[in-house]
Amino acid sequence: MGTWEKNTFGYRLEMMDRIIPNRTAIIQGEKRFTFGEMNGRINTLANALIDLGVKKGDRVAYMLYNCNESMETQYAAFKMGAVAVNVNASYLGDEILYLLQNSGAKVLVLDEDAVERAKKIRSDAKTVEQYIVVGKKVPADMLGYDDLLMKYPTKLELPWDVKSKDLCFLYYTGGTTGLPKGAMYTQEARMVGMEDTLIEVLVTHNLKTIADAPKEAIETIGMTAEKVIRPILPIPGISKLIGSILGNNIVRQALKSSLVQEIAKRLVEPLFSSPAILMYLVGGRLKSLVPVPLYHAAGWQIAFMFMDLLGAADLFPANGKFDPKEVWELCDKEKPWYIVSIGDATAKPLAEELEKSYQEGRPYDTSSLFIFGGGGAPFSPKWKKMLIRRMPGILIADTIGSTETPMTVGKMSTASDKTEELEKITLKVNPKDRYFPIRVVDPLTREDVKPGSGEVGTMCYGSKYLFSGYWNDPEKTEKVFFEKDGKRWFDLGDMVTVDEDKYIHFLGRGSEVIVTGGEKVYAEEVETAIEAYPKVAHAGVFGIPDERWGEAVTAGVELKPGEKASEEEIIDHVKGKLARYKNPKRVFFFDKLPLTTTAKVLRRKAREMVIDRIEEEKK
Known part of the structure; x- marks a missing residue:
């Protein structure tokens, strides 16, 4: 019988099943599963996959919105030693096909609403042997998820061992060519990366926030801390006790010390690496509300991190999709401690719905919330202020990272922050940090950018x-990794400067990459889709600053001689080819677009033309 090494998902699942089997693990609508029930379902699915011919190292793809089946599918793959492959649930034919072909997926688990999309590419997806459908509408030539769970035992006995160094995840992100790249993760890299993130979120940045907060904010911070502690240790008056301790000047000065922060990290680290005590105390009592997709790095990290390290329950919207009204209704009803958002794309509608509820005299109960966390893109000060005004005890965490890295907190905002403080991302260059070593280098020479020099480098x-690198792409892997000072470094591609105090200032990402609502969109992919329309001669695609999306996907189009087309016509054409978030929000027509010698649109100049047109519209 196979075993699981310590830093593996199977090891953690068995621990949760042993310590907190009757605590709530997942809540979605009327569905509730305990950790014992969840682990039993995971074991059953793993047994089914093994019986279907899936072996250690085989790829299991999933194309699902947020649901217990998505968590179970990933956990089953991790636990049995297979490799999970994320497929964006909004992808269409060619997008789905590319991921299946590139990963060599053996199984695809999909929602019943995606069956027709899968049928269109099935004959070309040669490696996929089985399609498992979540829902009641299961075609005769596919397998039903629920049917499989009824046929196999809830005890898993593996014919092989699962080790911490085993590959467990292909997390697909974009590439500069517009084609997704599969970031390869081992069991240990995922698990320890989550531990490091949690130490940063709950220790480092909370200590900094407390140390820097004005005295009038300490009482609020004490009340905020009580939100987490109260469900675990219901001690009367704990917020006053916390407030009095944190309000002490000696304590506050000590918290500013890097030595104290390092000691705190070292003390907390064993609790996360061997979390039996934390699981017993926290298990099921804290709930993380995850209204953003699990196939997005921010949603995935929160859903798995707090469950695997604390035994916290995951709370999903009833239909698995984002709806701001339902998010606050769930907050009111289920009392979560954490909400995850993808930059302004979801923070804006959440802030507006919360504000609307107060104006209409039907405020939601948000008293349980401790952290409103981000991912994909920082929050704008406007939405931070709106959220803090209605939730003065909240901590707002701007996180930095990518699909290829764990998240780290770039800024923890509170009600005590002034507007200029809300705008800052307080991330520092610190190449020797134990948990999140960061440096900024010249992208060509890999030499460190000198603080205060004004030079632009990459983080x-x-x-x-x-x-570990990109799946089946050694050339791309070699480009993004380099060795320096005896350590392996990954170049995120974020263009930044470093001030004289070593704080990092973000300038954005390359002109070919558009970050819209926390999602990466690659200009070339959208341009190809637009230029496939018979009336179009040339298309240039770029991002334009947008209040909600961060950047709005925008196109400049040159039609073929004698042709006429409308903005809606072009957008409708793209809708049938790409996922919705990649569709242009605006299309501008020009008689001539500036071209390179190879007949490619000069995006920078085309973007300037569009900006000029937008300014003219405002007059």
Whole structure:
């Protein structure tokens, strides 16, 4: 019988089943599963996959919105030693086909609403042997998820061992060519990366926030801390006790010390690496609300991190999709401690719905919330202020990272922050940091950018728990990794400067990459889709600053001689080819677009033309 090494998902699942089997693990609508029930379902699915011919190292793809089946599918793959492959649930034919072909997926688990999309590419997806459908509408030539769970035992006995160094995840992100790249993660890299993130979120940045907060904010911070502690240790008056301790000047000065922060990290680290005590105390009593997709790095990290390290329950919207009204209704009803958002794309509608509820005299109960966390893109000060006004005890966490790296907190905002403080991302260059070593280098020479020089460099992250590289793409892997000072570094590609105090200032990402609502969109992919329309001669695609999306996908189009087309016509054409978030929000027509010698649109100049047109519209 096979076993699981310590830093594996199977090891953690067995621990949760042993310590907190009757505590709530997942809540979605009327569905509730305990950790014991969840682990039993995971074991059953793993047994089914093994019987279907899936072996250690085989790829199991999933194309699902947020649901217990998505968690179970990933956990089953991790636990049995297979490799999970994320497929964006909004992808269409060619997008789905590319991921299945590139990963060599053996199984695809999909929602019943995606069956027709899968049928269109099935004959070309040669490696996929089985399609498992979640839902009641299961075609005769596919397998039903629920049917499989009824046929196999809830005890898993593996014919092989699962080790911490085993590959467990292909997390697909974009590439500069517009084609997704599969970031390879081992069991250990995922697990320890989550531990490092949690130490940063709950220790480092909370200590900094407390140390820097004005005295009038300490009482609020004490009340905020009580939100987490109360469900675990219901001690009367704990917020006053916390407030009095944190309000002490000696304590506050001590918290500013890097030595004290390092000691705190070292003390907390064993609790996360061997979390039996934390699981017993926290298990099921804290709930993480995850209304953003699990196939997005931010949603995935929160759903798995707090469950695997604390035994916290995951709370999903009833239909698995984002709806701001339902998010606050769930907050009111289920009392979560954490909400995850993808930049302004979801923070804006959440802030507006919360504000609307107060104006209409039907405010939601948000008293349980401790952290409103981000991912994909920082929050704008406007939405931070709106959220804090209605939730003065909340901590707002701007996180930095990518699909290829764990998340780290770039800024923890509170009600005590002034507007200029809300705008800052307080991330520092610190190449020797134990958990999140960061440096900024010249992208060509890999030499460190001198603080205060004004030079533009790229931000790099170094750790022994980085992703292993890109699946079947050694050339791309070689470009993004380099060795320096005896450590392996990953170049995130974020263009930044470093001030004289070593704080990092973000300038954005390359002109070919558009970050819209926390999702990466690659200009070339959208341009190809637009230029496939018979009336179009040339298309240039780029991002334009947008209040909600961060950047709005925008196109400049040159039609063929004698042709006429409308903005809606072009957008409708793209809708049938790409996922919705990649569709242009605006299309502008020009008689001539500036071209390179190879007949490619000069995006920078085309973007300037569009900006000029937008300014003219405002007059």
